[in-house]
Amino acid sequence: MMTRSLNTTLTATLVCAAMVLASGTLQANILINPGFDDDVRTNLGNNLGVSVTGWSTDAPSGSGFNNILVRADGSYNYGGGPNVAQSGTQYLDLHGPATPNALWQTFAVLTDANVTFSAYYSNREANPAGRTANLGIYDATGTTAVSSLVAVDLGSDSKPSTSWTQSPTGAVSLPAGIYQVRTNMDGYMNIDSVLVDAQLTGPKQPIPGLFNTGVDSTGTPLPNSSSSIDPHYSIIVNPDGGGSGANVEDESAFPIAGPWLNNTSISKWIAPRFNTSGAAGGNYTYRTTFDLTGLDPSTASISGLWATDNAGLDILLNGQPTGNANPTQFSAFTPFTIGIGSPFVSGINTLDFQLNNASTGYTGLHVQFSSANAAVIPEPSTLAIWSLGLLGLIGWRRRRTK
Numbered sequence: 277m278m279t280r281s282l283n284t285t286l287t288a289t290l291v292c293a294a295m296v297l298a299s300g301t302l303q304a305n306i307l308i309n310p311g312f313d314d315d316v317r318t319n320l321g322n323n324l325g326v327s328v329t330g331w332s333t334d335a336p337s338g339s340g341f342n343n344i345l346v347r348a349d350g351s352y353n354y355g356g357g358p359n360v361a362q363s364g365t366q367y368l369d370l371h372g373p374a375t376p377n378a379l380w381q382t383f384a385v386l387t388d389a390n391v392t393f394s395a396y397y398s399n400r401e402a403n404p405a406g407r408t409a410n411l412g413i414y415d416a417t418g419t420t421a422v423s424s425l426v427a428v429d430l431g432s433d434s435k436p437s438t439s440w441t442q443s444p445t446g447a448v449s450l451p452a453g454i455y456q457v458r459t460n461m462d463g464y465m466n467i468d469s470v471l472v473d474a475q476l477t478g479p480k481q482p483i484p485g486l487f488n489t490g491v492d493s494t495g496t497p498l499p500n501s502s503s504s505i506d507p508h509y510s511i512i513v514n515p516d517g518g519g520s521g522a523n524v525e526d527e528s529a530f531p532i533a534g535p536w537l538n539n540t541s542i543s544k545w546i547a548p549r550f551n552t553s554g555a556a557g558g559n560y561t562y563r564t565t566f567d568l569t570g571l572d573p574s575t576a577s578i579s580g581l582w583a584t585d586n587a588g589l590d591i592l593l594n595g596q597p598t599g600n601a602n603p604t605q606f607s608a609f610t611p612f613t614i615g616i617g618s619p620f621v622s623g624i625n626t627l628d629f630q631l632n633n634a635s636t637g638y639t640g641l642h643v644q645f646s647s648a649n650a651a652v653i654p655e656p657s658t659l660a661i662w663s664l665g666l667l668g669l670i671g672w673r674r675r676r677t678k
Contacts, residue, residue: 307381307457310470313364317345320352324371335370335377342371344466355401357466362396362440367468369400370461376409379467380418380458387452387651389474394445397428400464409461411443413472416454423448430465440468450474475575475616483576483648485566486627489641490524490544497539500527502550508564509546509641512628515558516548522562523550525640536606537583537642545583547640557635559589563628568650573620576650581609583642584631592628594619602631609644620650 308330309315317323323343333340345366346352350359361367370377385391391413399407412425426446457472487508491497498504502523510520525532525545530553532538532545539545546562548555568576582588588602591612596619600612614627633639 305471306383306474307470307472310472311361311363311366311468312343312368313361313366315343315366317343317366320345320347321354322356322369328368330381331368331379332381333370333377333379340371342369343367344369357400358398358440362468367398367466369466370463376460376462378418378458378460380414380456381470382416382454382456383472384454385450385452385474387479388450390447390449391423391472391474392445392447393423393457393470393472394426394443395459395470396440396442396468397430397461398440398466398468399430400466407462407465409443409459409465409467411457411459411470412446413448413450414456414458416456418456418458422450422455480575480649480651481571483566483568483571483578483650486564486578486645486648488543488645489522489546489562489643490539491542495542497542497544498524500524502526504550506546509562510564511548511560512563513559513561513630514548515560515633516552516556518548522546522641523548526551531585531606531638536585536638536640537608539642540644543642543644545640545642552638552640554636555633555639557633557637559630559632560639560641561628561630562641563626565624565626566648567624568620569623570653571650572653573622573650575616576618576620576648577616578614578627578645578648579612580643580645580648581611582629582644583607583609584629585639586634587632589630589632592626592630594621594626595628606640606642609642611646 312328314329321344323345326341326343328341328343343366344354344357346354346359346361348365353359357369370379393411393413395411397409407430409428410425412421413423414421423446426444428441428443430441457470459467461467487495489509490506493507504524506522509522511522512520514520523546525547527539529551582602583606584602585606587605590597591600593614598614598618602610604610629641629643631641
């Protein structure tokens with residue numbers, strides 16, 4: 277059995293690996309030449325027996341790839357399939373027998389990732405019997421599916437000049453490794469716009485520099501004293517006028533010894549004064565900072581609990597609202613989540629807890645984090661190690677197919 281375009285596998289895999297290292301995450305479409313437009317054709321219609329960058333097939337030698345060129349406006353009448361590509365102006369026909377042929381591309385992820393995949397298909401010509409295909413993610417050798425396969429049945433598509441059908445979207449969680457996206461399709465089908473999106477999920481590590489309220493640098497609760505100032509939080513908007521220092525609230529007196537949620541073994545209430553019986557009304561903002569240097573901001577997430585007196589208005593991440601209000605106020609913790617996709621940034625980030633003190637009197641903030649983590653950005657040396665492994669894989673595959 278011949279394998280076409282083996283030399284493109286290494287290029288595709290190394291570029292994908294480099295994308296991981298450049299950004300710390302894989303997003304959008306990670307494939308090389310997903311719409312079959314990279315190799316520019318000049319002959320309208322069939323372009324038989326050509327190489328297609330990034331892709332391999334087991335269709336027989338002498339036929340294999342047929343990279344079809346059409347016009348974007350559909351004015352060229354191509355009788356073997358749609359007159360327009362699903363995207364761009366080129367699509368692919370595996371020019372082999374009617375029995376299923378395989379088409380695949382190899383890619384790498386350097387850390388755990390959630391991967392989704394799909395493709396568009398059409399009949400090569402109208403056929404009442406219909407045409408079927410499946411699509412999935414396989415191991416590096418293409419022998420074992422590591423995802424469920426999504427199936428496409430074009431049925432009795434009688435309008436090949438206009439019709440593209442998207443497959444269902446498949447999904448799989450993958451550990452770091454080398455994989456193939458692979459479709460098995462009947463010989464009288466076309467394919468376009470193969471999509472493989474990946475969102476890195478790990479390995480993750482705790483976000484450094486995030487502390488519960490009212491603790492020292494070891495996470496130990498501060499003493500109950502008027503001189504105990506939280507080293508991790510500052511009051512950047514303080515209607516009480518006492519400066520930016522955030523005191524621990526006196527836990528021996530009302531309201532902690534009353535309607536407020538008690539301090540815990542790992543967190544305490546903080547406030548503009550040690551005793552806030554006369555604290556000014558108005559909106560307060562408490563700020564803490566943390567550093568994502570070496571971590572991928574697009575994979576970061578934070579969750580926790582907060583209590584406020586009075587209402588918690590919102591939690592801002594780098595000045596942007598996260599939609600976490602606290603209507604429960606001070607009698608119990610309210611959970612909050614700042615999920616993946618929130619406006620985290622590389623380097624220093626700010627987290628602002630906004631609350632309102634309805635009138636002169638007691639006010640404070642109590643925060644306890646449940647989880648805070650992000651994926652590690654791979655070191656540049658990782659690319660060199662993986663490149664050597666990929667070279668070995670390609671060499672092994674080439675020797676195997678001779």
